[in-house]
Amino acid sequence: MTTSLLKYPSQAVAKPYFIAAIGLFVGQILFGLIMGLQYVIGDFLFPEIPFNVARMVHTNLLIVWLLFGFMGAAYYLVPEEAERELHSPKLALALFWIFLVAGALTIVGYLSVPYATLAKLTGNDILPTMGREFLEQPTITKVGIVIVALGFLYNIGLTILSGRKTVINVVMLTGLVGLAVMFLFSFYNPENLVLDKYFWWWVVHLWVEGVWELILGSILAYVLIKTTGVDREVIDKWLYVIIAAALITGIIGTGHHYYFIGTPEYWQWLGSIFSSLEPIPFFMMTIFAFNMVNKRRKQHANKATVLWAMGTAVMAFLGAGVWGFLHTLAPVNYYTHGTQITAAHGHMAFYGAYAMIVLTIISYAMPKLRGIGTAMNNRAQVVEMWSFWLMTVSMVFITLFLTAAGILQVWLQRYQPNPLPFMAAQDQVALFYWMREVAGVVFTIGLILYIVSFFVKGNPQEANS
Amino acid sequence: MPELFTKTMARNIYLGGSVFFILVFLALTFDTTARLPKRDHRENITEQVALGKKVWEENNCIGCHTLLGEGAYFAPELGNVYQRFGQSKDAIKAFIQSRPVEGIPGRRSMPQFNLSEEELDAVAEFLKWTSEIDTNNWPPNING
Known part of the structure; x- marks a missing residue:
């Protein structure tokens, strides 16, 4: 019964991936609330959950739930695009459990023992890769990630290569291969901090401002084809132009991380020029989404999905594009580097570009995966759209409050005639941290509503197609 | 189009x-x-500096601090802490050593990491070496 709405029964393996993604998302937000409170009540949960542990859990859960979302998206859309069953649904399911258990064990490790003990227990001495931002996972977890990625690529790759090769599928595959390849740089951790930092960005920047944009673009293109009925030829062309712009600006755009870490000065020119062009692909994505929805040939029953898709395009442009540009020019970055301005940009960019695209494909696919229909009932959709607005608007406010805190921090600590020490400046901007925390609570309410929307029953009179 | x-x-x-x-x-x-x-200045990366980087990593210092502006924004920048602490490795060591186990009521406090004398020396050497990297004159002032 569950599979009757799916063109290919093997698409069903996407469902546990999406459920896990949402579950980990909840965990991420809870730890975000803890950290937000620690910013103003410094000893909150100290020493049981020190800030560094909470942050590690917050950011690592984000990465893992997005990866679950990307993999779920691939398992869902690749068979349909390739017009054949997934090569091995069993492998997909096995990898799901391996990834989930490895991820859960890693988080338990973060929370139950001091990080130094975890490093010792997992043999960080043999191949030290831990303790670098976002790459805090024990080396053995990193090896696990590589194994899961290889199995996943094998499964998806064989499906695509022996099926119909659409632009969406090929771009998706390119993005996923890029994701796996760039992750290999997480195993390179030289004793020289400058080299370490230089190649650390090959994972972090070339993921989020490189290959992940290919994944984002292809998921968005797929959902727009399905919900608007616009000709595939038109959408394909847009997709190519968007990802061309993303890579042409984003690759040398890596230079905006090479201003002050010991790398040569010419990166200030290269980074400033290319990264100030990085908003272009995101702007094109916005134009693309609105254009396609305007030209739609059908009214899709799933209004929530269309809202998520347009929301992704707008918020990715604002968060990654506008808030990125805000501090990307070297003379500006000289003052803003490593302040709350960076945090502000990070929050809206990750939510707008990557959290929202995963929520978009979940919104589109879940009713089918659950055997409900092409869309949830109207009442459930209304709740889902409320959750969209609550989360999105509160994220805008989180970003605005952090931006205010950041501007003040720069002024107090780096710009005014008598600059204050770090903690003195932090105390001065506490009001904005409080407001950020309130916005975070509203975000959490939105997230709870989002989960509720999956269980809202329709009005009995409502004819559900 | x-x-x-x-x-x-x-x-x-x-x-x-x-x-x-x-x-x-x-x-x-x-x-x-x-x-x-x-x-x-990689010629100055001694075994001690290398050990210091490892201690830095294995205690997840980047989870609160920035180092050359990268990391978390909860605690002070440490790329120039050697200068800020009057070019004193002893001051750095003393600060790390003196963190109260139970924290400071209502305030942010660095955890007590119980580092050995060898690890403390290594971290201080690592931070000294880091402070000598040519960062194009960043951070803008001593406060980081």
């Missing part, structure tokens, strides 16, 4: 553009790594 601009053209811009800029990036990387020795 107008019909003059075909899907093939779009694809070629994507493929050509990406390959071209990947090659440019690799060339720049080659040039950068060739120039780095003069800027990072």
Whole structure:
């Protein structure tokens, strides 16, 4: 019964991936609330959950739930695009459990023992890769990630290569291969901090401002084809132009991380020029989404999905594009580097570009995966759209409050005639941290509503197609 | 988009553009790594500095602090802490050692990491070496 709405029964393996993604998302937000409170009540949960542990859990859960979302998206859309069953649904399911258990064990490790003990227990001495931002996972977890990625690529790759090769599928595959390849740089951790930092960005920047944009673009293109009925030829062309712009600006755009870490000065020119062009692909994505929805040939029953898709395009442009540009020019970055301005940009960019695209494909696919229909009932959709607005608007406010805190921090600590020490400046901007925390609570309410929307029953009179 | 601009053209811009800029990036990387020795003073990376980096990593210092502006924004920048602490390795060691186990009521406090004397020396040496990297004059002032 569950599979009757799916063109290919093997698409069903996407469902546990999406459920896990949402579950980990909840965990991420809870730890975000803890950290937000620690910013103003410094000893909150100290020493049981020190800030560094909470942050590690917050950011690592984000990465893992997005990866679950990307993999779920691939398992869902690749068979349909390739017009054949997934090569091995069993492998997909096995990898799901391996990834989930490895991820859960890693988080338990973060929370139950001091990080130094975890490093010792997992043999960080043999191949030290831990303790670098976002790459805090024990080396053995990193090896696990590589194994899961290889199995996943094998499964998806064989499906695509022996099926119909659409632009969406090929771009998706390119993005996923890029994701796996760039992750290999997480195993390179030289004793020289400058080299370490230089190649650390090959994972972090070339993921989020490189290959992940290919994944984002292809998921968005797929959902727009399905919900608007616009000709595939038109959408394909847009997709190519968007990802061309993303890579042409984003690759040398890596230079905006090479201003002050010991790398040569010419990166200030290269980074400033290319990264100030990085908003272009995101702007094109916005134009693309609105254009396609305007030209739609059908009214899709799933209004929530269309809202998520347009929301992704707008918020990715604002968060990654506008808030990125805000501090990307070297003379500006000289003052803003490593302040709350960076945090502000990070929050809206990750939510707008990557959290929202995963929520978009979940919104589109879940009713089918659950055997409900092409869309949830109207009442459930209304709740889902409320959750969209609550989360999105509160994220805008989180970003605005952090931006205010950041501007003040720069002024107090780096710009005014008598600059204050770090903690003195932090105390001065506490009001904005409080407001950020309130916005975070509203975000959490939105997230709870989002989960509720999956269980809202329709009005009995409502004819559900 | 107008019909003059075909899907093939779009694809070629994507493929050509990406390959071209990947090659440019690799060339720049080659040039950068060739120039780095003069800027990072790698001749000063002793075994102690290397151990210090490992202690830095294995206690997840980046989870609260920034180092050359990268990391978390909860605690002070440490790329220039050697200068801020009056070029005193002892001051750095004393600060780390003196953190109260139960924290400071209502305030942010660094955890007590129970580092050995050897680890403390190594971290201090690592932070001293880091402070000597040519960062194009960043941070703007001593407060980081």
